Amino acid sequence: MPPRRAVTGRSQEPRQRFVEELRLLRAQKGDSLRQLGDVLGWDWSLFGKMEAGQTLGSPEVAQALDQHYGTKDLLLTLWELAAGDPKQFKERYRRYMTLEAEALSLWHFGVSVLPGTLQTDGYAHVVLAASGTKGEELQRQVEARMGRREVLMGDDAPPFRTILSEAVLRTSLEDAEQWRTQLENLAEAAERPNLTLHVLPHGSEPHGLVSTDVMFLRLLDGRTVAYTENAHRGELIEETSSVERLQRAYDAVRDLALSPAESRKFVMRMLEEVPCERST
Template sequence: MSVDGDGTERGNGGADEPGWDVDPDDESGVAVVAAVGRQIKAWREAAGLRAGEFGAAIGYGEDLVYKVEGGRRIPRPEFLDRADEVLGAGGKLAAMKRDVAEVRYPKKVRDLAKLEAKAVELEAYGSRTPHGLLQTREYAQALFEMRRPAYSQDEVELAVSARMARQSIFERSPAPTLSFVQEEVMLRRPIGGRMVLRRQLEHLLEVGKLRNVEIQVMPTDREDHAGVDGDVQLLKFGDGSAVGRSEGAFAARPVSDPKQIRILELRYGIIRAQALSPRESLAFIEQVLGET
């Protein structure tokens, strides 16, 4: 499980062609993309079109058509829409957009999203940027655009979309309990510019007022700080099991052993106690917003 909240998801699509490369290590994703490719090829051949003719008809190159049909390229939604229209598939190809959408994100992101979707409780301390579940689209885009080595625009788009998709956790019913502790410095660093920061602060205030969400701020002037070793995240499930990760424990690997989880719970509990209370934190964020 990757539980980084600051944004480690990276897409694998190239910038030279529409679509995304298939991760060869993602067996389930490879199988889905291959099945979609076979269907497109079958419909094309049934229509009596060569790959070049079909590509010209839908507005894409022959090489891309071969890659999609061969399961080596994940088609964009508009590719499937045009293919469905040109081949007269009656919605059968367009309907595959849902399957493709699920596999276009890196496997570790999909795995994290599935865990978050099952969790009844999430606890996260972040030391660099607001947790991915708390970021606005503009803020997330600014983060990915400043990465070095630089991401392609296609990779930025994919990574941002993946992060926004995870935020469906706020729409779940029954709602999970969500707790976040964020460093003061991330409220003041103007990632993406002052207006992007302002909207990010406004978003934190909005989310922090939800009844199932608690956002706390760790002031920079704290002399005692249990989070100096880095980020901590815990996901707890309805059956009593849990999975967690901390940059400063267990070689930063995901853990699920109850004894190890207890250590992370203890660390996070102390971090929460050292931070401002949720009410004080919202007032603090409002103060920073007024200064921005």
């Protein structure tokens, strides 16, 4: 039996279908991009980027468009399918990597693992293997992650601020020597003039980033974008109001964290707790 073809003739690929529906609905409504921005309260350029496939926007934007067009949950459902598509995750991550390499400054918050820019090869190998990566692909990803460390090195390296939940530093590697090497690398990095380290201790107040790793990138054009990630997916966020909400949450977390001096001492205490190998 020949494969069944889609009756509508529209794309079955989630992101492309989302883009097609956005264009079709706006054309049917007769709105310009600027009119759409005025009515819904977002910058009109966001809708242009969504229709060009450059960004998915946010679920709030998709929901507002559904209300505007009277399409119930059509666009929100397509947004969820596109955001959860593994191929789209890779595309968003590639775009994020390009922006990271060009960023004027970076701000990070980590819930459970160190940022790739501060990982040793041993740590990266364990983290990537735990996610199911194997064989040659695992080695390629470890090498790529080690290449990211170059972003923070050199005389012209951008300012980098990281806030690490204490859980990051309490989740040690099984190999004590590898874990010692990772903590030593972190302690040395914290001494660089372009890097600021904060530790968010256990017992801190609840905050808006409690389950979200996030990286903010300030770009050459003056914009700030954010990349959020959890165990299942990552999302590049470029819409201004969404980024600003995340920044306010980040500022609140920084207010709860230890100072850079106290944080360096915290890392040194963690180093002292790593068991030394017995000599044979």
